[in-house]
Amino acid sequence: xxxxxxxxxxxxxxxxIDENTGSMAVGKTVYYDVRTHPDDSSLTPTxxxxxxxxxxxxxxxxxxxxxxESGQYVAxxxxxxxxxxxxxxxxxxxxxxxxVKQNRYYNISVxxxxxxxxxxxxxxxxxxxxMGNTDYVINAIKWDAEPDWNHTTISGVIYAWYKNxxxxxxxxxxxxx
Numbered sequence: 654x655x656x657x658x659x660x661x662x663x664x665x666x667x668x669x670i671d672e673n674t675g676s677m678a679v680g681k682t683v684y685y686d687v688r689t690h691p692d693d694s695s696l697t698p699t700x701x702x703x704x705x706x707x708x709x710x711x712x713x714x715x716x717x718x719x720x721x722e723s724g725q726y727v728a729x730x731x732x733x734x735x736x737x738x739x740x741x742x743x744x745x746x747x748x749x750x751x752x753v754k755q756n757r758y759y760n761i762s763v764x765x766x767x768x769x770x771x772x773x774x775x776x777x778x779x780x781x782x783x784m785g786n787t788d789y790v791i792n793a794i795k796w797d798a799e800p801d802w803n804h805t806t807i808s809g810v811i812y813a814w815y816k817n818x819x820x821x822x823x824x825x826x827x828x829x830x
Contacts, residue, residue, distance in 0.1 A: 655741070811828070
C-alpha cells in the first residue's frame with residue numbers, strides 16, 4: 654500500500670521478473686492504469702500510460718504520479734507475458750508534514766485560567782475549584798507559517814477537577830460537567 658498526501662508527487666515503481674530465469678526482464682513495455690477503489694472506475698481524466706525503464710537498474714519501471722483529490726485508488730500494472738500487479742494507494746486529505754510542523758512546541762499555546770470569581774459557578778462547585786486554583790486550560794495550535802496567535806487552526810478547553818476544595822493540584826483534567 655502507498656500512502657501519500659493530496660498533491661504530493663510520488664513514484665509508482667515495479668520490477669518485472671522473468672519467472673523462468675529469475676532475472677529482470679529488460680526492454681519491455683509496462684503499462685499502468687489507476688482506478689478508484691473499491692468500485693474500480695476509470696478516473697476523469699484517465700491516469701494511465703507506459704512506465705519508463707530505469708537507466709540505473711534495467712528491468713525496473715516507474716513513473717511519477719500525484720492526486721489532487723483525496724480517496725482510495727488502485728494502480729494496475731501489466732506487461733505482456735508477465736504476471737500483472739496491483740497496488741493500493743491511499744491519498745490523505747491533510748498534508749502530514751504540515752500537521753507535524755504545526756505541532757512544534759512554538760506553535761502550541763497552553764493558557765492556565767485561574768478561578769477569580771468570588772461566587773463559584775455550578776461547574777466550579779462540582780469540580781471543587783478553589784479561589785486562585787486552575788479552573789481550566791485553553792489549548793491552541795497555530796499554523797507554522799502564522800506569525801502570531803490571531804488565527805489558530807484548532808483550540809479547546811480542558812477543565813481542572815479536584816478531589817477536595819483545599820487541594821492545590823487537580824487530580825484530572827477533563828471535559829466539563
